[in-house]
Amino acid sequence: MEYDFIVVGSGSVGAAAGYYATRAGLRVLMIDAAHPPHKQGSHHGTTRLMRHAYGEGEYYVPLVLRAQQLWRELQAHCSEPVFDKTGVLNLGPADSSFLATVAHSASRWSLPLERLDAAQLRQRWGQISVPDNYIGLYEPDAGVLYSEKAVETWIRLAREAGCAQLFNCPVSAINTGDGGVAVTTPEGEYRARKLLLSAGTWVKTLYPRLPVTPVRKVFAWYQGDGRFATTNHFPAFTAELPDGSQFYGFPAENDALKTGKHNGGQVISRPEQRVPFGQHPGDGAEAFPLLRQILPGIGGCLFGEACTYDNTPDGNFIVDTLPGIPEAMVITGLSGHGFKFASVLGEIACQFACGQPSGFDLAPFRLDRPALRAAC
Template sequence: MPAIFCYAPAMAVALRSREQMVYDLIVAGSGSVGAAAGYYATRAGLKVLMIDSAHPPHQQGSHHGETRLIRHAYGEGARYVPLVLRAQTLWDELEQLSGERIMHRSGVINLAPADSTFLNNVIESANAHQLNVQVLQTEEIRQRWPQLNVPDGYLGAFEADSGYLLAEQAIRSYIRLAEQAGCAQLFNCGVDSIGTEGDLQTVTTGDGVFHARKLLISAGTWVNQLVPGLPVRPLRKVFAWYQADGRYSENNKFPAFTVEMANGSQFYGFPAKDNALKVGRHDGGQWINTPQERTPFGSYAADGSEAFSFLRQFLPGIGVCLHGAACTYDNSPDEDFIIDRLPGHPNRLIITGLSGHGFKFASVLGEIAAQFAADQPTAFDLAPFSLNRFS
């Protein structure tokens, strides 16, 4: 497939001229974070070039599969809450700007044994930030959602204002709005290498060498191909849709959910749509080293069955597996994000290591990248996400 160039009329210049142009920001990897960064930086008046090896939204990264949870009371730690609250504001704004529905406030019920670290972090972060979260005892959960078979000794933390995002629609909207704002977009064309030329960043592709004052590296799973030695490891993951009926639908007020089983396994899911309920397992998966190892759903015997024990115990009314998909996580060693300027390269920002819980933050991470490109400070404490924590 040939490279796709999308310009507003003012940007419709010959490729040779574009190679000679110095951009304020080049985005290497324009999936979730990169799509948002391209839009926000262009909206701020910067000259921006977005590059991606495919045409976002696509199925080569981590953003496909229709939906992603957005949780505000954060089991991964209260340090994420200010970021996710800003992200929510930006998602709501994107809905207004695009005219497309992005957010479903179905609510999210977090279920776990009473001594769960994750669940207690949810409750503590909700208290610290005065979030609308209701702590429910086992019997209260059963009465409210009789579809859920909750074991004795479990607690629930229900986030009424949370829910899920339409991930592919969100990226599609960012790509379109960026183009309309005048952003140059080079898709179906991967980045071969990055370098420097004087004070400028250089990005080499099959369609030429491009120059910018600042560079965002948001290349997802295979970021180590551009920046060798990063503490990021690709993990193959799957999710699937299972037969369900109207009892599990959003119209019946069935929420999105996270569940920690007694053995520590972690599952998540969404209200049923068109009689299909999507479920994924957050832990587990297969470590991989090449894109070819990210094989389709069904290529491992466990793909179609890894959720069965969870479904039998917690959602016994759910039926057979209808279809599934594979994706990849870009995991950091501690599963916290990496948001930092590369050592020795203050004009390069790296956003990676999102470890399977990053999509909900894509809007605010894109805004942070745009602030970096404009030499503006961010309102957030990013120290917990620096590379030096691995030194």
């Protein structure tokens, strides 16, 4: 049977794409090497930040606002929370360039954003300790996404809508010809008119020329009582320390506050190098600078996990067609900040499969942008 659309990698973006394309009336085959949601990719660990006033670049804002609408729609299909509007507090030195871009994004797109100086921060959240030169930019409409719940829901909805799903089945090659695309798997070859390559960290095993570097990352849960919970209006947060290191974190749930460091990590080249939390020196101590300086009331490490970022040289996504294969779209290189966009990226992939242009400016995400040209 020939499909309209094959999704190679049905994790965050692929699960959304499979659902939207099936709902659009296409004959879709979703394939994955594992059975999403799972812990081998980049979407596990329960939660992801959803920020709107985007510090990585204001050109992300139209995408993130559409993503938020789609998250709301998804919530209607799920009895458990997919998105929780906890608010997100961005903390850092007053001259932080990340915070400057957050403020610029909010003003350019008229997003609600509160600016607090150090004294106002300490007054509003007594649990937070900041130096006098710090500010906080608080986004009341931002919050927390439940990543595995979202992936599970998209996969269920796609299946119920009639999508074919082939899991625990790695794709070993993508070939083109006869006006379509074919994939090779242990179960045989499958063909379609269009294809999405959304294989996350290990995308280069299928298309080696992509400028994507796998990086092992860890995050962990620390003892944090009700003062750090949403019931006490404690928000999700990003925090830049005086040495420039960037952390993120979530309100405590069941007396455990999850946090991780955004920069750093270990560059790896094979999946088995992503050793579990605790097996790399420094895993357990990575968050101590944040906890000592900003959240002194948080206690010891309870448990942690390892995950992977798929980094591009400039930290921006790759959303393009594969060079020489115009029937294949690639969405990858999400560089540790892509989950919040999974919904809208899935919708963009669906439009590609339907032969419709995307209404978004995707130029910053092209493979031939200057920052990637040298690396390709």
